[in-house]
Amino acid sequence: MADNITLTIDGHPVSADPSQTVLDAARSAGVAIPTLCHHKDLLPYGGCRLCLVELRQGKRSQLVASCGYYAKAGLEVHTRSPRVLRARKLVLEVLLALMPYSEEIRRLAHENEVTETRYQRTMHYCVLCGLCVRYCDEVKHTNCIGFVGRGVERNVAWVPPDRYDQTCRTCFECMSLCPTGVFPSNFGLAEV
Amino acid sequence: MERFSSPRDLDQARQSAAQSRQGRLTLSLCSGTGCLANRSRPVYEALIAELDKAGAADKVIVKRTGCHGFCERGPILVVYPQEICYLSVQPDDVAEIVAKTVLKGELVDRLLWKQAGKTFTRQSDIPFYSHQTRQVLAHNSLMDPADIDDYIGYDGYAALADVLANRTPQQVIDEIKRADLRGRGGGGFPAGVKWETTRNAADPVKYVIVNGDEGDPGAYMDRSVLEGAPHSVLEGLIIGAYAIGATAGFFYIRQEYPLALTNTLKAIEQAEARGLLGDNILGSPFSFHVKVHQGAGAFVSGESSALVSAIEGRVGEPRLKYIRQSVSGLFGKPTCLNNVETWANVPLIIRNGADWFRATGTEGSKGTKIFSLVGQVEHTGLVEVPMGTTLRQIIYDIGGGIKSGRKFKAVQTGGPSGGCIPEAHLDTPVDFDALTQLGSMMGSGGMIVMDESSCMVDVARYFVEFLKEESCGKCLPCREGIREMVTILNRITQGQGRPGDIAFLEDIAVLLSEAALCGLGTSAANPVISTLRYFRDEYEAHIHAKTCPAGVCKALIAYTIDAERCQGCGACAKQCPTKAITGEKKAAHRIDQKKCVKCGVCLDACPKKYRAVAKVSSVSVVPEAVQTA
Amino acid sequence: MPEATEELCSLDRIDRIIDRYGGQRSALIQVLLDIQKEDKWLAEESLRHVASRLNVPLPQVYQVATFYKAFSLARRGRHLITVCMGTACHVRGSPRLFDRVSQKLGVGxxxxxxxxxxxxxxxxxMGCCALGPVLAIDEDYHSNPSAADLGRILSQYE
Known part of the structure; x- marks a missing residue:
């Protein structure tokens, strides 16, 4: 294992292993960064954009997903800068419309002063965080479910549909990962 | 096909190819996709038959070449060495061309270009061409893309031979860096720097890729280069591979471009047969192999990490990766991706030197750029100009101004991620940095001219709708932000815009540019932002006054018949698809607004001498329709 | 649903396609494109066969097959009419051309x-921007055909 390096998070020096992501480093240092599509057993995905942090280097500033950015010596990370908070609020406004039943999202929205959403609510409550799909693939290696379609047509589906009977009945581990709070009504409705 | 085992073999082939051209007329017929659509194939067949009949077949060389650029006036036939340019040639014209021009050296006047009372014989004198600097496209109208020897005869592969025999990889990289060649695919990243990073990456296995996923609607530069000069792209790629130290390369070509694919495959096959590609190229120790990967229809695949995923056989979805492709790209190996036009510039730079290349262009952007000049402009086609040429020069001097005398409104550059530039900025010199400052971008070079008949809200809606179909859907801001933008823009164009909609659009734009995962998402709001910046009054007219100033948005317009002008000829009623027009013969007709679908057929049908049908704001005709809508 | 007029790619033929690409996993998209070209659609049994031959999980094959526009999971007609909706065609009236074709065929x-x-x-x-609005029937391009042109053009196809 490589030697630890030091980066600063919100002005405080933090020691981290270079194989750690900025998110991991921040959390081990007790700095909270909200996430939705992140899971410790899964590869970084970067879909929800809740974990954005600001990196500064001199005058240059950049927002990155902390779940996929690896710790580097001398990195200057800000988790609550105005730029981060503005982006976070805008993401939360979308999430508030998409997953109104999630207590976690309601709490985060409240904390970030997002009180209402201008986005249309849809009947479809899946936020496509991909936790279930990736768990089925990366952890269980069963590949019962997958993404189909693209863009706004993207969905989670059993492929083929009869996989539900064969394999899922005895597993259902992915269900506990669903962050929307309405499981299972959000899932498995799409047909290929 | 004879295999070259040394630069000398290549040189001999070049001389004999050049010799075989001597003293013969060359008839070069454009056979790019545009001209094929204009029926250039029957012209070719007629030409062959007619030459046979006249017994002149061995006196002339007939070439089916790539795109000549002046697509609107295709099929184009150029007779060399005189460079006589015939436009809009039809099979019926061929007999006369053969009888007069081929046999007697006379001109067929009616097929020549005429402008402002003047007749132009030579292609390069036609204003559309004379204001251009054709470097990359220079050979497009001269060469048969399906014949490697033709390319060799015009100094093809000479740069490769020179590099392999006389230069170290580092020297090649230094030359490209000194030329300051910036990526033509959009971002304008310095190619030499990218090459060097890839070369210096630790992994010994490296790849080079031609990004031919030209997905921007309204752009076809790369298609034309691949169709017309596939060997120059291939030569550039091989030189790049040598400089970078790559042993394998890929062409990524859109499946919508079948001819580009065919010609590229043929070029690769011929280069392999000639020993210019494969093991021990031209007898040197350098070996390099190329494969072609077909795209399957996804705009996002042009994004480099998505393109790499697609070549790996996976869904072309951007990856969460903060490591450059030049360090870890295809199959995790250092990978250098450049677009078609960038690679095509490489042999030119090597052959003529970095100084030659730098002599053209602006401080920050060197060389030329190919644009596809399309839309409501008089002369559409493919143009190549020095960086720094102004928009006005391109649109007016080359393009001949706006079609049918209407007024210019905006020019859209940079594809769906670009923006609309208004008249006030027409004198901006076009280069990477100037366009970005205007809130648009160079993109790959699409240039869509719009006149006063285009509604800028509708144009924004069109682009966002396009991006909605093309977003991969992986990250939340892009998927949901674009979805919501479409909803808002639809509602505005349907006359149901609300106060606060503009502010909401601006917030979504921030969400996209700050939080989206890839370049498609972060630039997705550009069409909205740039139209809001320059044409905010049009948005406000739609939202507050419920009118569409350009008369485009169907919900906000109506057609009426002026009872005083109408002579009751019935031409409109006959063509109305919904039978919404009624009236006695020779008496004024009227349109039933409830039945009208606003297709505009009546407006076209009304005889010019009456001009009784008019397009008006719907508020003035059926105010209640808008209020209740 | 139109009657099946052609046989599907037999599994042997799919095998030959796969062999052409050396059976490599990374050839997934190319293999599907070839099958799509021959059959004009991707049948479930074809997808299953490809998944097992290339050793790619079936959901990933479906993900690819439903992601790209070139693929169709439903049977398609003998000829494809593609109307270009690119920007250049759009500002020159491709929506109206589309309506014209759609009315003529009676399908959306x-x-x-x-x-x-x-x-x-x-x-x-389709990159024929200078000729817009443009449509293609299979691989033949037509620049802004009128309603009458369309009738004549369409009658040439069986």
Whole structure:
């Protein structure tokens, strides 16, 4: 294992292993960064954009997903800068419309002063965080479910549909990962 | 096909190819996709038959070449060495061309270009061409893309031979860096720097890729280069591979471009047969192999990490990766991706030197750029100009101004991620940095001219709708932000815009540019932002006054018949698809607004001498329709 | 649903396609494109066969097959009519051209005529921008055909 390096998070020096992501480093240092599509057993995905942090280097500033950015010596990370908070609020406004039943999202929205959403609510409550799909693939290696379609047509589906009977009945581990709070009504409705 | 085992073999082939051209007329017929659509194939067949009949077949060389650029006036036939340019040639014209021009050296006047009372014989004198600097496209109208020897005869592969025999990889990289060649695919990243990073990456296995996923609607530069000069792209790629130290390369070509694919495959096959590609190229120790990967229809695949995923056989979805492709790209190996036009510039730079290349262009952007000049402009086609040429020069001097005398409104550059530039900025010199400052971008070079008949809200809606179909859907801001933008823009164009909609659009734009995962998402709001910046009054007219100033948005317009002008000829009623027009013969007709679908057929049908049908704001005709809508 | 007029790619033929690419996993998209080209659609049994031969999980094959526009999971007509909806064509009236074709065929976007002759599709730029609005029937391009032109052109296709 490589030697630890030091980066600063919100002005405080933090020691981290270079194989750690900025998110991991921040959390081990007790700095909270909200996430939705992140899971410790899964590869970084970067879909929800809740974990954005600001990196500064001199005058240059950049927002990155902390779940996929690896710790580097001398990195200057800000988790609550105005730029981060503005982006976070805008993401939360979308999430508030998409997953109104999630207590976690309601709490985060409240904390970030997002009180209402201008986005249309849809009947479809899946936020496509991909936790279930990736768990089925990366952890269980069963590949019962997958993404189909693209863009706004993207969905989670059993492929083929009869996989539900064969394999899922005895597993259902992915269900506990669903962050929307309405499981299972959000899932498995799409047909290929 | 004879295999070259040394630069000398290549040189001999070049001389004999050049010799075989001597003293013969060359008839070069454009056979790019545009001209094929204009029926250039029957012209070719007629030409062959007619030459046979006249017994002149061995006196002339007939070439089916790539795109000549002046697509609107295709099929184009150029007779060399005189460079006589015939436009809009039809099979019926061929007999006369053969009888007069081929046999007697006379001109067929009616097929020549005429402008402002003047007749132009030579292609390069036609204003559309004379204001251009054709470097990359220079050979497009001269060469048969399906014949490697033709390319060799015009100094093809000479740069490769020179590099392999006389230069170290580092020297090649230094030359490209000194030329300051910036990526033509959009971002304008310095190619030499990218090459060097890839070369210096630790992994010994490296790849080079031609990004031919030209997905921007309204752009076809790369298609034309691949169709017309596939060997120059291939030569550039091989030189790049040598400089970078790559042993394998890929062409990524859109499946919508079948001819580009065919010609590229043929070029690769011929280069392999000639020993210019494969093991021990031209007898040197350098070996390099190329494969072609077909795209399957996804705009996002042009994004480099998505393109790499697609070549790996996976869904072309951007990856969460903060490591450059030049360090870890295809199959995790250092990978250098450049677009078609960038690679095509490489042999030119090597052959003529970095100084030659730098002599053209602006401080920050060197060389030329190919644009596809399309839309409501008089002369559409493919143009190549020095960086720094102004928009006005391109649109007016080359393009001949706006079609049918209407007024210019905006020019859209940079594809769906670009923006609309208004008249006030027409004198901006076009280069990477100037366009970005205007809130648009160079993109790959699409240039869509719009006149006063285009509604800028509708144009924004069109682009966002396009991006909605093309977003991969992986990250939340892009998927949901674009979805919501479409909803808002639809509602505005349907006359149901609300106060606060503009502010909401601006917030979504921030969400996209700050939080989206890839370049498609972060630039997705550009069409909205740039139209809001320059044409905010049009948005406000739609939202507050419920009118569409350009008369485009169907919900906000109506057609009426002026009872005083109408002579009751019935031409409109006959063509109305919904039978919404009624009236006695020779008496004024009227349109039933409830039945009208606003297709505009009546407006076209009304005889010019009456001009009784008019397009008006719907508020003035059926105010209640808008209020209740 | 139109009657099946052609046999599907037999599994042998799919095997040959796969062998052409050396059976490599990374050839997934190329293999599917070849099958799509021969069959004009991707049948479930073809997808299953490809998944097992290339050793790619079936959901990933479906993900690819439903992601790209070139693929169709439903049977398509004998001829594809593609109307270009690119920007240049849009500002020159491709929506009206599309309506014209759609009326003539009596089907909407993505649909196939009852006799199985034509499927009507849209594409976001074919690169014939100077000739817009443009449509292609299979691989033949036509620049802004009028309603009368369309009738004549369509009658040339079986």
């Amino acid at each position: 976007p993505g649909k196939t005529t009852h006799d199985g002759r034509f499927s009507l599709l849209t594409v976001n730029c």
